[in-house]
Amino acid sequence: MTTLALTGSPLWYASRVGGTLALILLTATVVLGIASGGRTEPRRIGRFEVGLLHRNLSLLTVVFLLVHVVTAVLDPFVRLSWTVSVIPFGASYRPLWLGLGTVALDLLLAVLVTSALRRRIGVRRWKAVHWLAYAAWPFALFHSAGTGTDTRLPLQLWFFAACLVAVVGAVWWRLAQAGPGRLAGRLVAAVTALAVPVLLAGFLAAGPLQPGWAQRAAVTTVLLGGGR
Incomplete structure (x- = not known):
């Protein structure tokens, strides 16, 4: 039986909780966006309510993501700078994997800013960034x-x-409900829905599930030129 000792600082636990909640909310936001964007009309709730729920989930995602970032930077163990929270792959601690989180944050901030400027930039540009x-x-x-x-x-x-x-279930449900046309877009969505689980399973099997992952993950610091 595996046990987890509570040895981290309160900031470390706050960062983990904030990141986990942010991923849960982001997943719910993506699922709702995929499911509600098709041709099928919701039966028991109007599209306005669905859009409002989608917006609120998005805002909550950003809130908990900011909690995750702020507590991670303030945690003295990792010693991250505020710069690496917006500029990816510059950290001295696991720069590749932290950089992926920074990319996700930057993308969500771009969506948030363009949503606030939706009337000025136009619906077409807003939708392009919204993706x-x-x-x-x-x-x-x-x-x-x-x-x-x-x-x-x-x-x-x-x-x-x-x-x-x-x-992935939301993507396949959306593809099943889609009408004719936009074959290229549907093909990209299908391939992506298949690729992400395969890549994640392969990565977990070859990386974090293997002994010594923490040391090997730190090696990317040297490869990326981000530290000693």
Whole structure:
């Protein structure tokens, strides 16, 4: 039986909780965005209510993501600078995996800013940037798997599996409901829905689930030129 000793600082636990809640909310936001964007009309709730829920989930995602970032920077163990929270792959601690989280944050901030300027930039440009929210999800997922110290725990693995099932299931449901046309877009969505679980499973098997992952993850610091 695997046990987890409570040896971290309160800031470390706050960062982990904030990151986990942010990933849960981001997954729910992506699922709702995928499911509600098709041709099928919701039966028991109007599209306005769905849009409002989607917006509120998005805002909550950013709030908990900021909690995750701020507590991680303030935690003295990792010693991160504020710069690496917005500029990816510059940290001295696991720069690749932290960088993926920074990319996810930057993408979500771009969506948030353009949503506030929606009337000025136009709906077409806003929709183009809005697609970045979907791209942020796999970056956040791999960031959590690569950086988290509890990735090997069964509960954490089930959590990743639940996120994958939710998003991939929503994609396939959307594809099943889609009408004719936009074959290229549907093909890209289908390939992506298949690729992300395969890549994550392969990464977990070859990386975090293997002994000595923490040391090997730190080697990317040298490869990226981010530290000693």
